[in-house]
Amino acid sequence: MAGARLEKIGTIFTRVTGLLNSGAMKPQDKPLWYDIYEAFPPKYEPRFDRPPVNKDIPPIFYPEDIIRANFYKKYGSTGTISLSDRNPRPSLCQRFVQEYQRLESEGNTPEDKLMEEAALALEAHGIYLDKSHAPPKETKTEEMDEDEPPRAPKTVKLDTLRLAELFKESQDEK
């Protein structure tokens, strides 16, 4: 195909147009895309010498960002968070923000108490952000005690275990 390989001058369209007008490219050799480009030109001309558009990039913030910041400042990281869109369980921070906004819209709580009230509201749902408020896990400790006796000999066994003993049965079978 005819054509100077100077991609920095003009665009592919202007270069082909020039070739067609001057007769260097015959009309039957016209590229397949030429009519399409003419009918649907790109929004921004693909010129190499195109200057960048001056546009400031604004920061994106939401009103609830302040609540989120206060939450993480007070309680720190709450463990791993699933970022999946399809996750049906909202994260702790999301639930906290929901409670905070609900209390705020009700308007019964003074602003400086909102953080504490939101944490208390979560406690009503069984989520204890402050671990000292959590009830003692009595039922669970009992279960643990029941589990312990079978576990203890296992660990003892592991210390005194010998390979010969381990394969004794299979050796006997043979």
Place this chain on the structure above:
Amino acid sequence: MAALSRRIFTHYYAWCWGGVRQRSLASCTSPALTSTPAVEEQLTQSPPATTTHTESSMDQILKESLKHPDYFQVAQLFTVEDLFRARVHLGHVEGTGDPHMNQFIFGSRLGHHIIDLDQTAAHLRHALNIIAHIAFREGIILFVGRLPQHQYLIECTAKECGEYSHCRYWQGGVLTNSTKQFGSITRLPDLIILLHSMYTTVQQHYAIRDAAKMLIPTVAIVDSNCNPKLVTYPIPGNDDSAIAIELYCRLFKNAVLKGKEKRKEVLGL
């Protein structure tokens, strides 16, 4: 303005002549018609002229197709919400961006650029229309990408829509020295689609530069760290996430297939 109209007029004149010349070339089996002017050609009703007639009607259809803003109905293939769910809006970290991409960026969220999906949707619809038109005219489309994790997907996409792909090491003269590179005269692609416009982390893909040299239009996904200047139809969007690449591949494939189906429908095949 005068210069513009002159350019369009001369182009239109050239187009007419191109049409006539092509027809005369195509209908070389009937030598009686090759020397007759275009007007007479249309008037003659003799049986050998039927091939010429279908040729001119195809030309007419091609011309008409360009007047319609969305001839292949590709605009309905996706919504802005689909783009958002595919994480197309996620750009690179602030400071790694290219100043030419600033106009496509919605804002910066905690140090990360967020791409304006309204602009992305408009550019993507425009590009899909172009792809469908190229496929409608039986143009060769080449899918290009360089990220190894998306290589298989891109190659499968090209295969499924009956087109070509190049996802491997770019040997210098694939486009610019194709005759030597492939050992014989090679037909170059009519459109190059880049699913990833970077070759390495910092280097732009050579296909963009070489396509501009060889007068081949390009459609490319440009992330916030890419340079869209030489890309004919840039689409601002995330080019790293697998889910986003899957969406682009699906859309491009559908656009190509729509163009091909329309051609079959028009030709009555």
